[in-house]
Amino acid sequence: MTDKTLSSTPDLRSAPLPTARTLRMRRNLPYQAYRFAAFNLRIVRMVLKGHH
Amino acid sequence: MADVVILGAGVAGHTAALHLSRLLPRGSAVTVVSPNSQWNWIPSNIWVGVGRMPKEAVVFPLAPVYAKKGIGYRQAKAVAIRPEGDLDDERGAVDVVYTSPDRAGESERIRYDYLVNATGPQLKFGMTPGLGPDAGHTVSVCTADHAVHAATELRATIERLRAGEPQTLVVGMGHGTCTCEGAAFEYVFNVDHELREAGVRDRARLVYLTNEAHLGDFGVDGMTFDDHGFETTSELWTSSLYRERGVEAILGAHVHRVEPGVVHYETLDGEMHELAFDFGMLLPPFGGVALEAFDREGADITSELFAPSGFMKVDADYTAKPYEEWRGSDWPKTYQAVGHPNVFAVGIAFAPPHQISRPRKSPNGTLIAPSPPRTGMPSGVMGKTAALTIVDRIKHGDDRPAHEASMAHMGAACVASAGAGMRRGSAAAMTMMPVVPDYSVHPTGRDLADTRGEIGLSGHWAKLMMHHLFIHKAKGRLGWQLIPE
Numbered sequence: 001m002t003d004k005t006l007s008s009t010p011d012l013r014s015a016p017l018p019t020a021r022t023l024r025m026r027r028n029l030p031y032q033a034y035r036f037a038a039f040n041l042r043i044v045r046m047v048l049k050g051h052h
Numbered sequence: 053m054a055d056v057v058i059l060g061a062g063v064a065g066h067t068a069a070l071h072l073s074r075l076l077p078r079g080s081a082v083t084v085v086s087p088n089s090q091w092n093w094i095p096s097n098i099w100v101g102v103g104r105m106p107k108e109a110v111v112f113p114l115a116p117v118y119a120k121k122g123i124g125y126r127q128a129k130a131v132a133i134r135p136e137g138d139l140d141d142e143r144g145a146v147d148v149v150y151t152s153p154d155r156a157g158e159s160e161r162i163r164y165d166y167l168v169n170a171t172g173p174q175l176k177f178g179m180t181p182g183l184g185p186d187a188g189h190t191v192s193v194c195t196a197d198h199a200v201h202a203a204t205e206l207r208a209t210i211e212r213l214r215a216g217e218p219q220t221l222v223v224g225m226g227h228g229t230c231t232c233e234g235a236a237f238e239y240v241f242n243v244d245h246e247l248r249e250a251g252v253r254d255r256a257r258l259v260y261l262t263n264e265a266h267l268g269d270f271g272v273d274g275m276t277f278d279d280h281g282f283e284t285t286s287e288l289w290t291s292s293l294y295r296e297r298g299v300e301a302i303l304g305a306h307v308h309r310v311e312p313g314v315v316h317y318e319t320l321d322g323e324m325h326e327l328a329f330d331f332g333m334l335l336p337p338f339g340g341v342a343l344e345a346f347d348r349e350g351a352d353i354t355s356e357l358f359a360p361s362g363f364m365k366v367d368a369d370y371t372a373k374p375y376e377e378w379r380g381s382d383w384p385k386t387y388q389a390v391g392h393p394n395v396f397a398v399g400i401a402f403a404p405p406h407q408i409s410r411p412r413k414s415p416n417g418t419l420i421a422p423s424p425p426r427t428g429m430p431s432g433v434m435g436k437t438a439a440l441t442i443v444d445r446i447k448h449g450d451d452r453p454a455h456e457a458s459m460a461h462m463g464a465a466c467v468a469s470a471g472a473g474m475r476r477g478s479a480a481a482m483t484m485m486p487v488v489p490d491y492s493v494h495p496t497g498r499d500l501a502d503t504r505g506e507i508g509l510s511g512h513w514a515k516l517m518m519h520h521l522f523i524h525k526a527k528g529r530l531g532w533q534l535i536p537e
Contacts, residue, residue, distance in 0.1 A: 008319035015291035036510035046463035
């Protein structure tokens with residue numbers, strides 16, 4: 001089926017740009033260490049819920 | 053006393069082999085048949101493909117691992133399955149042809165009591181004329197050798213940029229029915245990262261060409277995240293990254309052919325386009341590894357065991373129905389082959405009941421539909437599930453119920469690298485629960501608590517951690533069984 005609302009070249013000008021603070025936090029070592037731990041905990045939870 | 057044969061030594065087959073060797077009682081034999089002599093941690097091929105990691109860091113020889121674990125190993129490719137055996141023996145059998153240098157071309161019939169088909173994908177570059185590194189005009193990161201070649205070509209492109217020559221780099225999917233969009237997503241942002249590190253990004257046009265109808269679809273119909281109390285889509289989330297990095301996107305594309313320096317593609321509106329390029333990494337569509345099947349008398353039963361795509365039919369609901377009627381319950385739970393409860397197909401080898409993303413056609417009738425991903429975590433879980441069923445039945449009898457692991461219940465993590473480096477690296481780390489959305493349970497299709505997307509340096513650390521953990525596990529080193537699939 002063809003969807004006429006789809007565009008092959010998305011207009012990225014409306015996509016949200018990260019702020020300078022967000023970009024800094026993406027490389028902030030203490031904050032990223034915390035996010036690393038959070039990601040791993042989430043994986044453990046997923047494994048416990050949905051895996052053997 | 054039972055013989056278990058595993059076809060394929062990728063994530064699914066290798067995981068099954070390791071667990072079977074650990075859990076089966078003495079006297080049982082596990083044999084792996086793989087045409088490859090080396091195991092490859094494919095997710096890290098991305099880093100090999102940009103020259104950040106040597107090939108040797110992502111592969112290791114299989115034979116020493118199998119020797120250590122007491123697993124039989126034939127470096128051979130399976131060509132036929134005889135699930136009812138033959139006139140000499142009613143046990144099931146597999147016909148193989150050796151690929152090892154010392155026995156190349158020699159054939160053998162291997163008997164089995166249980167069979168695990170984990171043959172992985174056939175890379176079907178031939179479906180798009182001019183695609184691929186061997187007979188075409190694009191590179192690939194599907195194998196470690198392909199990735200080494202890609203890195204060489206990328207280096208040459210960077211040298212031309214350094215010399216002041218503008219270059220167009222296109223990365224994406226080489227056919228309308230490709231899967232593994234996450235890998236192309238990773239590669240395009242790693243290329244972007246390398247161009248920036250080389251100081252030549254401003255002279256390069258970087259284009260992501262995909263069969264996805266929306267950015268962030270990833271072949272799983274996209275995701276919805278809880279972002280600070282608001283529901284946001286993976287489309288918006290990834291669009292932000294494309295805008296930030298200045299990567300152009302072409303969506304809903306089916307590549308018809310590739311000529312030297314030109315990709316010819318059609319988009320969902322039916323329009324035909326050309327894109328001139330200097331460097332192209334386009335992934336091929338996957339098919340099942342070509343296997344024939346025969347009954348006891350030798351009659352061809354291939355179409356009973358396999359879908360036309362070459363993937364093996366298992367306990368899924370293959371009834372053709374419209375997208376709106378697709379359910380998570382259509383997806384297989386036990387991975388037992390139709391009519392043969394001692395045969396399992398896991399990982400990419402099983403035939404999915406349908407796509408996860410909405411399939412679309414252009415007005416010209418061209419199918420542009422991402423195929424469902426079933427690699428990585430789900431592959432490993434399926435391999436272990438089949439192994440646990442086999443162990444139970446060998447130990448306690450064939451009437452033991454099969455273990456279950458549906459993709460409609462299991463989660464998956466996709467850590468898409470966006471640039472390597474312990475201080476300057478980045479990745480888009482996504483988790484989804486479950487892989488196949490179920491809108492009757494969750495309004496957004498998936499559990500919002502476990503379906504998350506995050507961009508940052510920690511994602512790079514997570515991908516690097518997975519690289520080391522899974523290679524440790526695959527080598528069967530101390531404590532390997534404690535590392536989840």
